Amino acid sequence: VTVGPVVRDEATAEFFDAAATGRFLLRRCPVGHVSEPAATQCTTCEASHLEWIEAGGGASLVSWAVSWSRPAADDEPRRTVLVIGELDEGPWWWAQLAEDLDPESAELAPGRRLRIDFQRPDNEHEWVPVFLLA
Amino acid sequence: MTPLGKVYGPTSGQFAADAVRRAVADAGLKLADVDGLLTSSGVTGGVSIDLQRDLGLINLRLLSHMQAYGSTAGGMVQFASMAVLSGMADVVACVFADSPLQPERSAGAVYGSRRAPAGWWGLLGASGVIGANPMYALAARRHMARFGTTSEQLGHIAVAQRDWAALNPAAQLRDPITLADHQASRWIVEPFHLLDCCLVSNGGIAVIVTTAERAAALAQPPVHVLGWAQSHPGRYLRRNPDFGLVSGAAIAGPAALDMARRDLADVDVVELYDCYTFTVLLTLEDYGFCPKGEGGAFVASGVLGPGGKLPLNTGGGQLSSYYMWGMTPLSEAIIQTRGQGGARQSSTHDVVLVSGNGGVLDHHSTLVLATEAGAL
Numbered sequence: 177v178t179v180g181p182v183v184r185d186e187a188t189a190e191f192f193d194a195a196a197t198g199r200f201l202l203r204r205c206p207v208g209h210v211s212e213p214a215a216t217q218c219t220t221c222e223a224s225h226l227e228w229i230e231a232g233g234g235a236s237l238v239s240w241a242v243s244w245s246r247p248a249a250d251d252e253p254r255r256t257v258l259v260i261g262e263l264d265e266g267p268w269w270w271a272q273l274a275e276d277l278d279p280e281s282a283e284l285a286p287g288r289r290l291r292i293d294f295q296r297p298d299n300e301h302e303w304v305p306v307f308l309l310a
Numbered sequence: 311m312t313p314l315g316k317v318y319g320p321t322s323g324q325f326a327a328d329a330v331r332r333a334v335a336d337a338g339l340k341l342a343d344v345d346g347l348l349t350s351s352g353v354t355g356g357v358s359i360d361l362q363r364d365l366g367l368i369n370l371r372l373l374s375h376m377q378a379y380g381s382t383a384g385g386m387v388q389f390a391s392m393a394v395l396s397g398m399a400d401v402v403a404c405v406f407a408d409s410p411l412q413p414e415r416s417a418g419a420v421y422g423s424r425r426a427p428a429g430w431w432g433l434l435g436a437s438g439v440i441g442a443n444p445m446y447a448l449a450a451r452r453h454m455a456r457f458g459t460t461s462e463q464l465g466h467i468a469v470a471q472r473d474w475a476a477l478n479p480a481a482q483l484r485d486p487i488t489l490a491d492h493q494a495s496r497w498i499v500e501p502f503h504l505l506d507c508c509l510v511s512n513g514g515i516a517v518i519v520t521t522a523e524r525a526a527a528l529a530q531p532p533v534h535v536l537g538w539a540q541s542h543p544g545r546y547l548r549r550n551p552d553f554g555l556v557s558g559a560a561i562a563g564p565a566a567l568d569m570a571r572r573d574l575a576d577v578d579v580v581e582l583y584d585c586y587t588f589t590v591l592l593t594l595e596d597y598g599f600c601p602k603g604e605g606g607a608f609v610a611s612g613v614l615g616p617g618g619k620l621p622l623n624t625g626g627g628q629l630s631s632y633y634m635w636g637m638t639p640l641s642e643a644i645i646q647t648r649g650q651g652g653a654r655q656s657s658t659h660d661v662v663l664v665s666g667n668g669g670v671l672d673h674h675s676t677l678v679l680a681t682e683a684g685a686l
Binding site: 178179180181182183184185187188212213214219238239240241242243244253256258259260262266267268270271272279285286297301302304305306 | 427428429430432433434435436437438439443444447448449450451452455456496497498499500501547548549550553554
């Protein structure tokens, strides 16, 4: 597990409640347009009244990058694949691809099907969305 | 400009004050002549409108702090130009300063320390998307996947700018590098090697904007501001079909040239914001120096570097000279327009195109500078 710790605030409470039960929430306006979870007004029609809806969990790969970090100076560099996934409902989401794969792998190509999953670093912090290969 | 780079001791505010004093003296003015002040700060803050008090400026007619990240420097010159054109002020000092470097502390520690532990920002950090490197890497990878752009092609930009930096006494990194060095440098966030990424610097830079009439009587060759524009696409962390493929430069560049009544063929020198090699490549495409998607082949074609057909980032840019956000391309543009570039001076420098870029390709400013006054 390589996701980091995050705590909730008022704006993210319902999102993290759902994440703890394996559900990824999005925002929907009265007309039915879907916006990203952090939206405070509809990204399509500017409506300011949004409700939470549950995403299907399917997504397509938009782009990827491979982060190399050393948690401590003497550690071996640790590889983390970060991706942008386009959720089937439309919004994009930035998260880790929690798979052990070669960054040069042909698996990484635009349009590759993904699905949302959740991880957390410990029992003290919130569940964090990650992508898996579908 | 103040001494730039690993300069320890002064605060950002002190760098800013020093930069304004130096710019005023360079222009042949006194601080008492300044009646407008625009301030901006970098990642560590510390520059504010308090600079008026620090400099003892009395009865300013224009004072504000501006922040549109890497596009701010160009934006300050734009607002200062409008202020002097309208008669609101006569002599406007525009300043940026930052002091992220500290002895015994890595630049990554400074730039990574903004991680928020709570809420949406905390969630982004917990997901591993921390700072600018991953975001720009995702943008670059999308361009690569769409158009076939390669890391080697990006390397041509790094090598050419280092060759320019070797000719710039103010540059922090002046030892030549090769494409092989670029490819062998460690990964920061793939597809970016270390040599795709800008350095980090302490220091301050200020520019003085005044009327063309007044500038003609001052100590330095005037640099005329012929055209300007901004573009802020506004889809940060949102679904964005243009992400990594087209930036605000595609709107701001042509608009600024249109205002200046110039076209790309008139441009002698180009100074582009280069937080990463990729930013340069994308801006070249968006400005129209090559067709969309062909930036990789264009930068690898031998046009860059000293002696190339396109004098681009002639001081070494933020990759190799100094990292003063939008003041890096702007300061080198002013040096080139004045004809004061020494060993790196472009023989033709009548029209100089300058970009600023901020956020993750979210904020863009363009300036068209020239040795001769325009229609304004």
